Amino acid sequence: MLHAVRATxxxxLTTIDPDGPQDPGLGFLLGRPLALVRTRIDLELCGPARTTVAWSQVAAPPPPDLTDYPWFVRLGDPHRTDDGLIGMIIDDNYDHLDTVVDPVDEHDGFLRPIPTDGEPPFTVSVAGEPLNTTLLVDPRVPVHATTDVLxxxxxxxxxxxxxxALARMAVAFRAGPLQTDEAHGxxxxxxxxxxxxxxxxxxxxxxxxxxLPLTSPDPTATPFSHPDLRSGYLLLGDAVTSTDHTTGEHA
Incomplete structure (x- = not known):
């Protein structure tokens, strides 16, 4: 099932193409960092709901029906490259992940495509309780919310x-075995x-x-006395902070 989730x-992600300048974060060098966002969807009126104006009920108007009307809300749009929604958990039901594209491979019913032609998977009303959702989004682009009333x-x-958070991400490159040594930590x-x-x-x-921090060896120095073969990762970090600091010095 995990393979199906990753493939989906x-x-x-192939349907999302953010506009604007390229993000300087290192996380986008080797991947597409995503954000997990908790949201609350609610429908509110700008003032009291309108009641009947019939003369027979002007003294004691009945409660308005408008507040109980259910309104469909569609989050995301797979046909827009500037929409960042990838999937969502509706009403804290973690048995399913609703996705903006059709699921790939076997997933035991965990993945559910969000319908694009039929009714959206949930409604909200003025009198109803807010709906809690957990969204998986591309943080560089917004999420669109479409209703029949707004x-x-x-x-x-x-x-x-x-x-x-993106600036703190480091990029790791596998390297080794390398013949190297340590000097002063x-x-x-x-x-x-x-x-x-x-x-x-x-x-x-x-x-x-x-x-360990890196120190470039002196090419004119004598070879290592007791070199070791090491395998590990070269880590690149603080690139965004360094770029901002350099830009500030030249400003």
Missing amino acids: LDDA PTGTVHIPQEFTAR TALIPTPATAAGTWSWAEPATDGWRT
Whole structure:
């Protein structure tokens, strides 16, 4: 089932093409980071509901029927490349994931496509309780909400809530075995040439993972006295922070 979920999410991502400048986050270098968002969907009136104006009931008008009307709400639009919805959990029912594209492979009924031609999967009303949903979205683009009573609206995650998290992401490149040594708590490994960012070395250890900063070896120095063969990962991080700092210095 996990393979079906991953394949379906990959298909959904092919329908999203964000506009605007390229995101500077390193997370988008090797993948498509997603955001898990809790939302509450409710329908409210701008003032009291209109009651009957019949003379026979003007003194004691009955409760208006409008507040009990159910209105369909459609979240997302797979035909729009600027819509970021990928899937959602409706009303805290984690037995199913509703997706904007048709499911791929066997999934034991866990995946359900959101209908594009028929009725949306839920309704809201003024008198009803708000509906809680959990959305899986691309944080760079908004999610569209379409109803039969209001113009299509959009909601998006403010960049201030995602920029810092994306900036903290590091990109890992598998490397090794490398003939190298340590000097003063750093790994003597040639540092890749990049315009910004900080490189480090991570390798498995007996008590977890060991991370060391990198120091480029002196090409004129004598060879390592006791070199080791190491296999691990080259990590690139802080590229966004470094770029912003460099830009500020030249401003």
